[in-house]
Amino acid sequence: MKTALIFGISGQDGAYLARLLLEKGYRVAGTSRDAQMVSLRNLDTLGIRDRLTLHSVTLTDFRSVLTVLTKVAPDEIYHLAGQSSVGLSFEQPVETFMSIGVGTLNLLEAVRFLGAPVRLYNASSSDCFGDTGGAPATERTPFAPRSPYAVAKAAAHFEVANYREAYALYACSGILFNHESPLRPARFVTRKIVTAAARIAAGSGERLRLGNIEVARDWGWAPEYVEAMWAMLQQDAPEDLVIATGATITLAEFTAQAFAAAGLDWSDHVDVDKSLFRPADIAVSRANPARADDRLGWKAVMHPADVARAMVEHEMRQPPRENIVS
């Protein structure tokens, strides 16, 4: 039986990945900064909490990382932890780099130190590409990150590449484009839109305030993306890959799809608020995931419009609740 260790198991991807690996017969351990205090709602939602072992680990503390690696002795490590909000990274740039840049370095050093034949997946991000001027990004596209989050992710990406090349580690990064699900936290714009649409459909009468709705993204379905993560660690040789649907729509279109799925016309309910614009935002994010298909046989089934609809449909199936989203 293989053992997997997921750093950042309490997040969206961590939860879906844990479920996938359990289905595949793995023994799954996960980490969180404080395993006693963290919200395990995602793991509860998927009904897998009791089938995992959880450890408190601070990635910025090398000793803490080394201890959990020794204790769990994993065959595969999935590094999904780190400050994950672009917006917050402008407020907390130091913490963002500590958790992403230094955290990844500690993990790589710990793997190197132990010398075990462990495989490491690193969650890289399409934000590393910045604005490609509408050109679809591939594994060959140069990085031009535009937020403290993206700069930190770019550094982590090259840390992984450097340790792979310098020390022959099986380590690789999935350059994942946006991927959503009902487990997305409410501060992410997609979730904010679908929860608002569901509430408005239920008669809340509220208005939805959005930032720049002309931004365009390639939104995929997170439960599919964790399959790509797993597949990347099952290859003969480690390789960095772009993971995306290959289709891009604007935030306005995403909103329109979501509201339509709730039986609403979005233009009746949405206000654009300039104060929500980011200091330096990426206009269009577009991907060409052909290599992932070629190497892994992985291809996204759900495209951005499907994602919007699926998220709203999920929201509308939930029992009515108070507006807990600011």
Added chain:
Amino acid sequence: MKSKVALITGITGQDGAYLAELLLQKGYEVHGIKRRASLFNTQRIDHLYRDPHETDRKLVLHYGDLSDSTNLIRIVQEVRPDEVYNLAAQSHVKVSFESPEYTADVDALGTLRILEAIRILGLAKHTRFYQASTSELFGKVQETPQTETTPFYPRSPYAVAKLYAYWITVNYREAYGMYACNGILFNHESPLRGETFVTRKITRAMARIKLGLQDCLYLGNLSALRDWGHARDYVEMQWLMLQQDAPDDFVIATGKQYSVRDFVRMTADELGIKLRFQGEGEQEKGIDVDTGKCLVAVDPRYFRPTEVETLLGDPTKAREKLGWRPRITLEQMVAEMVRADLSEAERDSLCMKHGFNVFDYNE
């Protein structure tokens, strides 16, 4: 008119010393940050230094460290600089493989800490910021020669940390309208270069071999190709970059490339040593033609886990936009470095002859 105020991090280093000298000549009030150490570490700027008890000092040193935000914020607040030159770093590529976390803390986060200090103090529209970026960013080069648009492929913890510093500088320019720019400097050397960097290691060792103070020089990858300029030329460009209408990033290089082996040969020529290379790879040796002695040998311990084989910069943009071009040739620079190291070796030799203790300072 009140003189301009500059703050230099890393003022005790090679570039810091040349830059401080340049700015003082231009009438700046220069502030520098130096780390506390139990050994004196201001040799390179001693000739510029003025006692704290003198009035109207133009060069002021502050104790500080890029790993301490509170310290940086306080210094920036006190100095309120017109220009900040961020030259401080753990700057040794090989050492970064040994101390990757420290390198990330100082080189990556250190840059962010200064940018944040400037921003938090409301100086974002006042203070101009220069970031010492590096040709090591190109690492496994994606095209040759390298320009401002060549994609990066860093190949060491040092280069990865510098990648972060490069992009966070760009990000603060774009997000907050700061006058912040990167000089992507290719290797630049001088008699002030640190003794563990390959050029200085070569000129120093060959000078000592010449005087019989040392037997053999051990090097890593002799075939590594580099674009070597003189630090004195390069600090002028650092200053120029902060005097423009708008901030921009520039490659600073000579556009000429030589191997480490070439550099050894030029050094030997300068010292009048006839050197012949024979053998290949780890067996390659530099033999003194006159005596048959092996003066240069390869030691794999100096190999890096991931080598940067070739770097060649294209300084066209710097020439066309800023009118900058390097003045000192590699031959002139090697001659200057050899003169300085020979003079030090002669001093050591003289001391030894008279029974005084002399340190080898081998790594």
